[in-house]
Amino acid sequence: MSRVLVRKVMKQMKQINRYIDSVFCSEDALLAEVLLSITENGMRSISVSPASGKLLSMLVSISGAKNILEIGALGGYSGICLARGFGGGEGHLTSLELEEQYAKLAHSNLAKAGFGEQVTYLTGPALQSIEKLSEENKKFDFFFIDADKENYENYLEACVNLAEEGALIVIDNVLAGGSVADLDAAPKRYTDFMKKFNETVANHPQLESVLMPIGDGMTISRVSITE
Numbered sequence: 001m002s003r004v005l006v007r008k009v010m011k012q013m014k015q016i017n018r019y020i021d022s023v024f025c026s027e028d029a030l031l032a033e034v035l036l037s038i039t040e041n042g043m044r045s046i047s048v049s050p051a052s053g054k055l056l057s058m059l060v061s062i063s064g065a066k067n068i069l070e071i072g073a074l075g076g077y078s079g080i081c082l083a084r085g086f087g088g089g090e091g092h093l094t095s096l097e098l099e100e101q102y103a104k105l106a107h108s109n110l111a112k113a114g115f116g117e118q119v120t121y122l123t124g125p126a127l128q129s130i131e132k133l134s135e136e137n138k139k140f141d142f143f144f145i146d147a148d149k150e151n152y153e154n155y156l157e158a159c160v161n162l163a164e165e166g167a168l169i170v171i172d173n174v175l176a177g178g179s180v181a182d183l184d185a186a187p188k189r190y191t192d193f194m195k196k197f198n199e200t201v202a203n204h205p206q207l208e209s210v211l212m213p214i215g216d217g218m219t220i221s222r223v224s225i226t227e
Contacts, residue, residue, distance in 0.1 A: 038077070046074065047074060053077065056081040068094065075109060080109065092118050163225060166223065173194070174211060176217075209221040
């Protein structure tokens, strides 16, 4: 595919994503308040797109997941979307966040959404929190990774080790603003890393995966822990 054609396709993808958000994602006052709270607290506006959030809710609901591990809480937008997948029933979200300030805001927002009793926040470096969860023999049936990109491969392996058979691992920002495919695009800091990471996910022996060009790209992987 020529560079010109790739750039044209990526431009169309952005237009398509705007169309998807406008048609399939009705105005959500609660999530709008979450986005506002993130801005008001001086945090970066890097929550998942509306359609990506809706996809997270649907995947949790369809899979019947009841024990979710989220890596990267920010202000709680994705956490609310994940918890909505429980459908008002049983389910628990464990969310890892480096910054205590962010975790407090996220917890406040999830409480406003009615999920305050269904979420636990662990603050500090995520890999340290994951090590603690592993020592406690914790297992999860759904994972969402949206944190520091340089550690994505470490997070992926950690999630596989904490996964129950058939668990889903969803990873955000895998298209790096389209720069993984557009050779003429201004590369992001993590473009080359994300290219390598996508190859790792696609060829991982314990994962059956697909990349969906929604938002900034999401990989969805199903874990097989049996030999």
